[in-house]
Amino acid sequence: MYLTLLNGTGYIFDVDDCMDLRTKHRIMGALVGTANSRGWSTSEAALPLALTNYETQLLIDEGIAVLVSKVVDLSKQPDSAKLMAYKEEFDRRLLAQADALKAEKLRETKRHVDKILNGKRNKLLQQGKTAEAADLTAKDVLDEIGNHFEFDRQNALVEVPCAHLPNHSAQLYTDRIYDTDSLKYRVFHDLWKRGKYVTAGDAFGADFLVYPGDPLLYHASHIVIVQSTPAIRPLELIAKVRLSVIVNKRCVFAHATTAGNQIAYQTVAWSNPSK
Structure with a gap:
């Protein structure tokens, strides 16, 4: 497991590593990122996971993790290929959110489709559209929801820091973080x-x-x-x-x-x- 050296201690950016530390090694750390556009709060903290100096040193001493510095590579200006790859991955995540939200909206509509159908029929009858009310079916309701679904990117979940890009370099840090x-x-x-x-x-x-x-x-x-x-x-x-x-x-x-x-x-x- 790799710990990223920041501010003189180790940080975890990968969710699987974060869970392994907690469940297998009893190392808690503290989530210091935010998934809230309004700012950071303890109730909505997200990755990365910041470790204390003594937690970092213990993981190194026990051979559970190594500490690396990525400052050289991650400080470089990304080239056009990396920017394009990031944009494609970002768009893919937004599309996945849109698909998930649409599927959930259709599931919720299907649960209450009878009530929705009766409401739409009553509305049509009040407008004097008797034939349209009689022809309206549950499938029509679901099709209307699916065809008119729109995903506003402004309402997308805030992207939280995750594992760094696979193609980057790091330098092993061997100095003591805490006095053992x-x-x-x-x-x-x-x-x-x-x-x-x-x-x-x-x-x-x-x-x-x-x-x-x-x-x-x-x-x-x-x-x-x-x-x-x-x-x-x-x-x-x-x-x-x-x-x-x-x-x-x-x-x-x-x-x-x-x-x-x-x-x-x-x-x-x-x-x-x-x-």
Whole structure:
């Protein structure tokens, strides 16, 4: 699998790679593209998938992906042949959208054809066209819908970034994206090796969020705080644990062992003696 180097980290532009990362390797990333002409929103985000620095580094370390830079080739001005190929592919996609929309409109019309037919017959009868009303059939209704169907390109789905053109070059990027000796990376790597789904926890005042399954199906069960030492200051302990209670999650403090070659975890739960 190839990750495209952008802004110092890896990006995925291929939907199959995106799904493989999620379903096979438990790497979530974040969709940062838009399929909405009004602008980007979290509810309608689309490809590409942006990975964090530590997600990118983990995929490289585990041999799952390689990081490549395409800046040289993708910065070139496309020639006329490439522009023509892109236009033909773009037109083909619009035509496919038009065909799909027409087929769906005909299916929906067929479901309610009896009501539509009665409505058209009543209208003709009100106009005094008795013969036309008697001759009108369901096939006539469907033919009218099909023959008068028009697809306005302005209403087409916005094209989202997808896999780059097959004929392009890339340069292998071998420098480290993230410090693999840092404690934060080691904690993330360790949790991932334990089979956990792990994402960034900034929104909850933590370093990581841990999920019991795919985040699309489950809420996070734990927030993880990375500590440089096993000692936890009382006020920080109270603040983090109370926060975890408010968001209905367990609070986990992670730190390196005394030897420094392993990661230790301490789970803290809030207890209310009055209950």
